[in-house]
Amino acid sequence: MFIKSLVLVGVVAPVICAVVLGVMLWRPRQQLREELFTRIVFASFALSIICYLIALIALPFATVHMGSQVTWFDLPHYHYSLAIAPDAMSLIVAIFSAILVSMIGAFSRRYLHRDPGYFRFYLFLSLFGAGVEIIILSSSLDFLFIGWEIVGFTSAMLIAFFYERPKPVEHGLRAFLTYRICDVGLLSALVILHHSEHGTLFVNNQTTTWLALSNTDASSLVIVAGFLLVWAAMGKSAQVPLSGWLPRAMEGPTPSSAIFYGAISIHLGAFLLLRLAPLIASDWRMQISVLLIGLLTALHGSLSGRVQSDIKSVLAYASITQVGVIWMEIALGFYTLAVIHMIGHAALRSLQILRSPSLLHDHQYLESAMGATIPRAARHIENCLPYSLRPWVYRHGLERGVLDAVLRFWFLAPVLAWARWFDRMDQRWARWLNRETN
Amino acid sequence: MVYLSHIFIAVLYLVGANWALCSADAVIARQRSMVTALIALMVASMITVFGSAVLLGEQPLLPAGPSRFIVLTLTLLTFSVVSFAPLQTHRRQTFSRIFTLMALALGFFATTSLWAAVMCWSLSAVVAWLELKSHKSRGIHRMFAWYQFSAAGFFLAGALLFSFGAVSPALGCFLLAISLRSGVFPWQSWFTHFFEKAPMGIVIAYVIPQFGFFSELMMLQQENSRVLAVVIASLGALTAFVAALLGIAQQESRRALAYLILSQSGLLTFGFAGQTELAVQGALLCWFSLALSCTSFALLIAVLEARRGRLLINRAQGNFSHTPRIAMGFLLAGFASVGFPLTLGFAAEDILLQGTISQYPWLSLMLAVAMALNGFNVLRMFFMLFTGRKKPADEVDIGLRENIALAVLLAPLFLSGLLPQLALQPLLHAYNEKQLNAWQRPQPTMLDSPQSFFSLR
Numbered sequence: 001m002f003i004k005s006l007v008l009v010g011v012v013a014p015v016i017c018a019v020v021l022g023v024m025l026w027r028p029r030q031q032l033r034e035e036l037f038t039r040i041v042f043a044s045f046a047l048s049i050i051c052y053l054i055a056l057i058a059l060p061f062a063t064v065h066m067g068s069q070v071t072w073f074d075l076p077h078y079h080y081s082l083a084i085a086p087d088a089m090s091l092i093v094a095i096f097s098a099i100l101v102s103m104i105g106a107f108s109r110r111y112l113h114r115d116p117g118y119f120r121f122y123l124f125l126s127l128f129g130a131g132v133e134i135i136i137l138s139s140s141l142d143f144l145f146i147g148w149e150i151v152g153f154t155s156a157m158l159i160a161f162f163y164e165r166p167k168p169v170e171h172g173l174r175a176f177l178t179y180r181i182c183d184v185g186l187l188s189a190l191v192i193l194h195h196s197e198h199g200t201l202f203v204n205n206q207t208t209t210w211l212a213l214s215n216t217d218a219s220s221l222v223i224v225a226g227f228l229l230v231w232a233a234m235g236k237s238a239q240v241p242l243s244g245w246l247p248r249a250m251e252g253p254t255p256s257s258a259i260f261y262g263a264i265s266i267h268l269g270a271f272l273l274l275r276l277a278p279l280i281a282s283d284w285r286m287q288i289s290v291l292l293i294g295l296l297t298a299l300h301g302s303l304s305g306r307v308q309s310d311i312k313s314v315l316a317y318a319s320i321t322q323v324g325v326i327w328m329e330i331a332l333g334f335y336t337l338a339v340i341h342m343i344g345h346a347a348l349r350s351l352q353i354l355r356s357p358s359l360l361h362d363h364q365y366l367e368s369a370m371g372a373t374i375p376r377a378a379r380h381i382e383n384c385l386p387y388s389l390r391p392w393v394y395r396h397g398l399e400r401g402v403l404d405a406v407l408r409f410w411f412l413a414p415v416l417a418w419a420r421w422f423d424r425m426d427q428r429w430a431r432w433l434n435r436e437t438n
Numbered sequence: 439m440v441y442l443s444h445i446f447i448a449v450l451y452l453v454g455a456n457w458a459l460c461s462a463d464a465v466i467a468r469q470r471s472m473v474t475a476l477i478a479l480m481v482a483s484m485i486t487v488f489g490s491a492v493l494l495g496e497q498p499l500l501p502a503g504p505s506r507f508i509v510l511t512l513t514l515l516t517f518s519v520v521s522f523a524p525l526q527t528h529r530r531q532t533f534s535r536i537f538t539l540m541a542l543a544l545g546f547f548a549t550t551s552l553w554a555a556v557m558c559w560s561l562s563a564v565v566a567w568l569e570l571k572s573h574k575s576r577g578i579h580r581m582f583a584w585y586q587f588s589a590a591g592f593f594l595a596g597a598l599l600f601s602f603g604a605v606s607p608a609l610g611c612f613l614l615a616i617s618l619r620s621g622v623f624p625w626q627s628w629f630t631h632f633f634e635k636a637p638m639g640i641v642i643a644y645v646i647p648q649f650g651f652f653s654e655l656m657m658l659q660q661e662n663s664r665v666l667a668v669v670i671a672s673l674g675a676l677t678a679f680v681a682a683l684l685g686i687a688q689q690e691s692r693r694a695l696a697y698l699i700l701s702q703s704g705l706l707t708f709g710f711a712g713q714t715e716l717a718v719q720g721a722l723l724c725w726f727s728l729a730l731s732c733t734s735f736a737l738l739i740a741v742l743e744a745r746r747g748r749l750l751i752n753r754a755q756g757n758f759s760h761t762p763r764i765a766m767g768f769l770l771a772g773f774a775s776v777g778f779p780l781t782l783g784f785a786a787e788d789i790l791l792q793g794t795i796s797q798y799p800w801l802s803l804m805l806a807v808a809m810a811l812n813g814f815n816v817l818r819m820f821f822m823l824f825t826g827r828k829k830p831a832d833e834v835d836i837g838l839r840e841n842i843a844l845a846v847l848l849a850p851l852f853l854s855g856l857l858p859q860l861a862l863q864p865l866l867h868a869y870n871e872k873q874l875n876a877w878q879r880p881q882p883t884m885l886d887s888p889q890s891f892f893s894l895r
Contacts, residue, residue, distance in 0.1 A: 015780075019856070025766070073785055073858035075866065077716050078792050080785070080858075116759065142788075146779040149813075153778070156817060163825035169754045176817050180810040187806035191791065195799040419687030430631050433581040 003055045003062055007086045008070060010051035010094070011137055014130035017044035021123045037122045038109050045102045045129060049095055056091045085139030085202060089210040089339060093271070094136045096343055100263050100350060101129040107354060108255040117161055121253065128154040132264055136271065139211050141190055141200035141229075144275075148186060148236075148268075152179035155265055158256040159249045171248035178245045182235025189228040196221045205278045208335060215278040226279045226286055229272060230293075237269025237323050240297040244404040246320055250312035254357055257312065262349035266319050267342045270326045277335055287331050294327030300401050302381070307397035311356045319349055443485045444509055444548030447478050448541040451516070454478070455537035458530055467530035471520040471537065472839075475513070482513040507865065508547045511726055514846060515646060515733050516540045519639045521843035522737040524744035527637040535569045539643035546649055556597050559619075559649055560590040566644045570636055578628075578635045585628035589618035593653075609666060612657050620650030621700055622707060623677040633696035638740035645699070646729050648706065655710045655718065667711045671794070674707030675801040675808075682811035691739055691749035691819060698815055699732050701808050702775060708798070708805060709790040717793030723786035723865060724777075727851060731774035731783060734847040738768045741840065742823065745833045751819055754826020761835045765824040767844050772816035774851045776809065782851045785858035 017040055024032065070082045105125060112118045127150055134147030156179070160172030193200050196219060202211035233239075238246035238261075246266070250257050260266070273280065273290065280286045298321050305317025322345045329338040355362065367374055385393060399405075454474030461467035486509070519536060539562055546558035563586040570579035596611030616622070621629030633641055658667060678701045685697035706728065709721030742764060743749055758765035777783030787809070795802050836844065854861035 073862055080788060149779050160821060160825060164828045166754050166826045169821045169825045173818055173821055177814050180814045184807050184810045188803050191795055191799060191802045191806060195795050416687050419684050422684060426627050429627055430581055433584055434577050435580060
């Protein structure tokens with residue numbers, strides 16, 4: 001009970017923080033103080049970290065009913081529970097995420113000082129932190145869905161942070177469309193799992209040391225739900241063929257790029273796969289699918305990343321590559337390795353993205369220290385390829401695998417064309433009924 | 439049986455309608471309308487809070503069941519609509535007609551009499567049509583008349599057939615009438631054009647009370663037919679899905695809003711056809727959430743339109759730095775209307791889906807797609823209307839009057855979004871008191887005495 005309450009306080013604190021900041025933003029901008037906003041965000045995440053740390057220390061000494069639930073709302077034949085999972089893996093990842101959010105908050109205090117969007121940034125940062133904590137600590141897909149939606153929304157809002165320029169807005173919208181299309185998978189999986197009476201709770205499983213979706217009685221319907229969840233994870237983790245939004249998402253402010261696409265958000269898909277691990281392990285088709293998606297993504301990310309001309313795109317493709325590898329690790333059953341890889345990659349990549357605005361300065365500093373030009377490295381793939389194949393691979397990288405064009409012209413364009421045709425017919429019908437001449 | 443609280447407020451609204459009509463100009467008409475709407479809101483709140491102990495003769499002053507929410511919700515909507523109504527599109531006659539439409543809606547919910555329901559249904563169509571006819575340049579009164587007078591005709595035909603005991607043909611007529619009135623696919627054409635051309639206050643007063651869905655609920659309670667329920671659920675899911683798809687291709691904000699509301703209304707149709715207690719509770723909660731959120735969303739579009747003119751959403755062409763409250767309210771109302779987490783709509787849609795999954799699992803999947811696309815549609819509208827322009831135009835943000843109205847609409851949604859039990863507990867309490875009043879199947883003796891026909895089931 002003690003641990004459950006602690007973890008719940010840790011999860012709720014960022015939510016309350018976001019609500020408080022949202023209410024404060026209703027006041028005129030002149031009355032807002034940057035310092036106060038920053039302190040509120042710090043305080044809430046510090047409280048979360050302390051709660052999780054105490055829970056983690058107390059975990060071996062207490063008997064915790066995994067999947068402890070607090071009823072959120074209650075009807076005679078149904079109740080919605082805030083099901084939380086204070087297992088060691090979840091707590092460690094939650095602490096790591098809360099620390100990263102706090103550090104990004106500290107970094108942004110100077111980076112965004114006197115920026116017109118300062119308050120907006122902290123509001124979305126705290127909301128994002130709340131969403132992430134919910135995803136990590138929820139022990140049911142129902143509750144996880146709330147965090148999943150919040151993270152998607154805040155991600156789109158921060159990509160479009162510099163709203164006066166049309167491109168960030170366009171890219172934010174594109175990322176949100178990808179998220180929503182993939183969210184259909186999560187929502188449909190929820191419907192199927194409820195219908196099949198398999199349930200959406202994560203439970204203790206023999207194949208994992210943390211809570212995960214059970215594989216007992218994994219009927220074909222549950223396997224379909226599993227595939228839909230993999231689809232949901234693909235969107236968040238920018239896996240092939242849905243990876244096109246990630247390099248474009250770097251239009252947002254550097255701190256948000258670091259926390260979303262270098263550190264936390266990009267790994268949430270892999271985290272969802274870890275929650276599904278027993279289900280994936282029980283069906284070879286799912287294993288092969290996850291492995292292939294990971295492999296193709298890693299290859300695509302690696303090839304495309306090599307020909308990018310700006311540092312943020314290079315880092316975005318590097319993230320895509322590493323997450324593809326993490327997916328492969330999960331498909332092959334190396335779960336602990338995947339968790340270590342996730343945390344290590346998140347820490348390194350967020351640091352790289354935070355340093356990226358000073359790249360030229362760092363480069364010059366290094367060169368002057370060395371007294372020579374920095375030698376080009378990591379050309380092993382180029383050297384391994386036959387000469388005749390190199391232009392093709394180069395072109396693939398330059399065109400980003402033409403994935404965006406395929407998605408746009410083969411899938412989105414027909415839907416829009418149909419909708420516009422329908423609209424034209426509707427207008428003609430209205431004109432005829434209203435006896436209009438044109 | 440007639441619920442006296444509804445009738446009392448309906449009469450108050452009719453007095454207010456006349457008062458607004460007698461005003462010298464639209465400014466005075468709006469002031470008078472606000473006073474009337476505020477009095478009605480206070481009376482409705484008092485009746486809801488203290489009314490359970492007050493009896494008038496043998497009739498309880500407080501209506502049984504969920505209609506308690508309906509009266510409070512409608513008075514809330516009326517207050518917000520008249521507070522927000524831009525004077526560019528709302529004349530004194532428009533204010534008068536908004537009150538008349540709301541009075542007719544209250545009359546519709548006040549009675550268990552089928553004939554009174556037919557009268558309220560038909561009159562509301564006539565009132566809205568008169569408003570459209572008075573703006574001849576807008577040129578949609580003919581289309582509106584085709585659809586809505588046909589709906590009223592089918593409803594009347596259904597009532598006549600029902601009174602002669604021909605239940606199956608009557609249900610067919612009711613179904614057609616409900617589909618036409620609610621804009622269920624493929625009869626959605628009038629809906630989008632009505633949204634596009636009519637003053638927003640009239641749109642809200644005519645569409646949001648959702649006569650069609652409550653008629654559907656009463657019809658399903660009357661005739662416990664599985665086939666009928668499946669047909670209605672399929673129509674609802676199809677409407678939600680198609681409207682969501684069409685919504686993302688719209689270039690004009692009013693049409694996008696129409697498709698958004700149509701899609702969410704399809705969800706309501708689907709929920710009411712669920713025929714389980716949980717589904718109906720979810721649908722009722724959804725209606726409450728949708729009524730508040732869609733009204734605020736629509737009113738903010740009207741407010742923005744009054745400042746900028748026609749709102750195109752084919753490219754980003756706004757800047758929210760001058761109107762941050764409109765922008766924030768727009769985003770909040772939009773996400774509340776599509777059931778985003780931390781809003782009441784989320785809990786409502788969750789309950790609705792839980793109540794229908796076991797019966798219509800495959801149709802629920804269509805709804806999942808619709809929900810996802812509607813969320814995208816809201817953010818797209820926000821980005822197109824409030825971002826993308828460097829130098830903001832000199833737009834004025836909403837003032838105190840509109841701020842209060844917006845807070846009144848949004849506060850319940852977000853407060854009960856964080857703590858859904860706040861909204862669920864009274865709803866459940868009301869729901870358990872008595873089911874919605876249903877039209878009674880005619881008995882031979884009833885045809886002899888029309889009064890007895892109008893009694894509760």
